[in-house]
Each structure stands twice: as C-alpha cells, then as structure tokens.
Amino acid sequence: MKFEIRDEKVVHNTVENPAAVFDRESGTLHKIGERENMLAYFNDTHDKYRDNGLHHDAENLTYMELPEEQEEIDKVFQITGYIKKLYQETFAYSS
Numbered sequence: 001m002k003f004e005i006r007d008e009k010v011v012h013n014t015v016e017n018p019a020a021v022f023d024r025e026s027g028t029l030h031k032i033g034e035r036e037n038m039l040a041y042f043n044d045t046h047d048k049y050r051d052n053g054l055h056h057d058a059e060n061l062t063y064m065e066l067p068e069e070q071e072e073i074d075k076v077f078q079i080t081g082y083i084k085k086l087y088q089e090t091f092a093y094s095s
Contacts, residue, residue: 003073005032018066018073020083021045025060027084032066032077039063062087 005013017035021042022028031041042063049058064087066073075082 001068003068003070005077006074007078018068019064020066020076021061021063022083022087023057023060024062024084024087027081029076029080029083030061032073035065064090 002014002016003018004011005015005018013033015034018032019035019038020032021030021038023030030045031038042061046058046061049055049061064083066076066086072086076086
C-alpha cells in the first residue's frame with residue numbers, strides 16, 4: 001500500500017514504509033519519507049553531528065517508523081510538534 005506525504009494542496013512524495021527523523025527534545029521534524037532513506041539520513045546526520053562536536057543534537061536526533069495510517073502521516077507532516085507527541089505515546093511504556 002502506498003501512503004502520501006502531503007499538505008492540504010500538494011502530494012510531495014509517496015511511500016510504502018513511512019518513517020521520519022526528528023529532534024526528540026523539541027519535536028522538530030527533520031525529514032519524512034521511505035524507511036530506508038530515513039534510516040540512511042538518520043545515520044549520516046547523527047555521524048555529522050558527532051563529528052562536529054554536536055553531541056547533544058546527536059543524542060536528540062531520533063528515527064521512528066510511522067504508523068501505516070494516512071491520517072497519522074498527515075498529522076506528522078502537517079502539525080508542528082505532533083511527532084513528539086506520537087513518539088511519547090508510542091514509547092510511554094517502554095521506559
């Protein structure tokens with residue numbers, strides 16, 4: 001099944017396995033897209049942060065696979081900070 005990365009007027013991308021990279025502390029979405037691409041982006045960005053002494057930023061950078069639900073993907077892409085709430089709800093019982 002394909003999911004859309006879209007705002008109210010434009011479809012920016014379609015993906016089969018939605019995932020995102022974001023700042024866990026602020027809830028700022030860095031990138032959203034296909035799982036493999038997001039994992040590569042996460043690893044590359046994490047390494048760049050560390051290599052440049054940005055250890056705090058590296059620690060807060062988070063990769064997350066998104067629910068395969070168009071409504072949730074829309075919220076992650078369209079609502080600032082929503083991914084932080086989704087992350088906290090998803091992992092509330094794992095800590």
